[in-house]
Amino acid sequence: MSGRTHSTRILAIVALFFSSYIVGIYSAARASSQLLLHHERLRSLNNNNNDTTLDALDAVESGLARNGSRNPRWFPFYTIGRFSNDICQGNNLLLGRCEINGECTDNKGVAAGSCSTITSQAVCCIYQRTCGASTTNNNTYFYNSNYPAPYAGGGRCTIVVTPPDSTICQLRIDFLALSLAPPTGDGLCTTDALTISGGASAVPTICGENSGQHVYVDFNGVSPITISVATSAGYTFNRQWQFQIRMMACSSATLAPAGCLQYHMPTSGQISSFNYVSAASSALNSIGVQGTRQLASMRYGICIRKATGMCSITYSQVSSDTYSFTMTNDVGAVDPTLLATSAVQSQDCTTDYIVIPAPTQGGANMPSDRFCGLGLVATTTAAKPFVVYSVTDANEEMDISNRGFYLSYSQNACPVL
Structure with a gap:
């Protein structure tokens, strides 16, 4: 082979490589531009409070954030094709991030199917962690050892979550599964306890049955947040937890x-106190009578996003559960047919209660924004933002066999003028 022919072939190979590289860079830039344009379009719609854009907007922002950074990451040296680290759904139905298989392995993720038509190297990488772990990855799953098998108890299981940079402000923790030992009859989490510390906003100690609940925690700058589950080996119980941890x-x-x-x-749904279950507690309280299910020393807000065209919101007990508002007094001392009626609703509340700002019932203004007792009549408010405050004190002795609250809510359209 002549030197000229050899040089010509080398130049051809180099030209092919760089043309592919340039095409890839163009594709990446175009995809990034389209993602950003789509993001701005969704944000414009959301500025008009269009509820249908929320999930899509959140997904795009998660895609832009990647590990928290809003700069999309590309992999020009792994593959000729280019793709971004978008949120994906794995073949195990969990959410992950689209990554090169090697990077997923290096980051101790689990490959759960393909996520790109550009290259077979791209996998939906699921981040799953258990006791003693730390993470900077968005959308991490944290679970008990050997999950979904139950955990017998003993010791403390923690994960430390650190934001990658200052563009991340909040952590949302969804309790996909959370079953811990119940509180004492006085509402105290002395056997098992979930604690979340290190954030700029407070989270109360939680125990009992809380699958389907969630909490938001503000980051304190770029300081880590620690999620800790403490359990007692001396109490026989099938504990289980799986949390989805998302950076906002x-x-x-x-x-x-x-x-x-x-x-x-x-625009409509249900809200409930922590550890709400319709069945009564089996534990006795400190004075030897049937205890409460509601947790002591709670003080927090439950907010509902106001949708476009909605001017008020109505809260009512879940109709299928007569115990769905039992916050103070003795459930067993009341005629069961009176539960969930105005006869056992009270606004003389100083210990355990919910607050509904500027409430009305049947079109009439109520004398107080506090509600307690053993029943809640349908209550409407036009006060913004839509929020219910939950308050319990440290003394649950006289709250006999109470469950807490489990309410339906529904936003009401603005009147046509």
């Missing part, structure tokens, strides 16, 4: 407002 960008449309431990997006 400071610019996210789904960032929880200040003072909201929980933030609900749908």
Whole structure:
């Protein structure tokens, strides 16, 4: 082979490589530009409080954030094709991040199917962690050892979550599964306890049955947040937990407002106190009578995002559960047919109660914004933001066989003028 022919072939190979590289860079830039344009379009719609854009906007912002950074990451040296680290759903139905298989392995993720048509190297990488772990990855799952098998108890299981940079403001923790030992009859988490520390906003200690609940925690700058589950080996119970941990960008449309431990997006749904179960507690309290299920020393806000065209919101007991508002007094001392009626509703509340700002019932203004007792009549408020405050004190002795609250809510359209 002549030197000229050899040089010509080398030049051809180099030209092919760089043309592919340039095409890849163009594709990456175009995809990034389209993602950003889509983000701005969704944000414009959301500025008009269009509820249907929230999930899509959150997904795009998560895609832009990647590990928390709003700069998309590309992999020009792994593959000729280019793709971004978008949020994906794995073949195990968990959410992950689209990554090169090697990077997923290096970061101790689990490959759960393909996530790109550009290259077979791209996998939906699921981040799953258990006791003693730390993470800077968005959308991490944290679970008990050997999950979904139950955990017998003993010791403390923790994960430390650190934001990658200052563009991340909040952590949302969804309790996909959370079953810990119940509180004492006085509402204290002395056997098992979930604690969340290190954030700029307070989270109360939680125990008992809380699958389906969630909490938001503000980051304190870039300081880590520690999620800790402490359990007692001396109490026989099938414990289980699986949390989905999501980092929320400071610019996210789904960032929880200040003072909201929980933030609900749908226009209608249910809210409940922690450890709410319709069945009574089996534990006795400190005076030897049937104890409460509601947790002591709670003080937090449950917020509902106001949807477009909605001017008020109505709260009522879940109709299928007569115990769905039992916060103070003795459940067993009341005629069961009176539960969930105005006859056992009270606004003389100083210990355990909920607060509904500027409430009305049947069109009439109520004398107080506090509600307690053993029943709640349908209550409407036009006060903004839509929020219910939950308050319990440290003494549950006289709250006999109470469950807490489990309420339906529904936003009401503005009147046509």
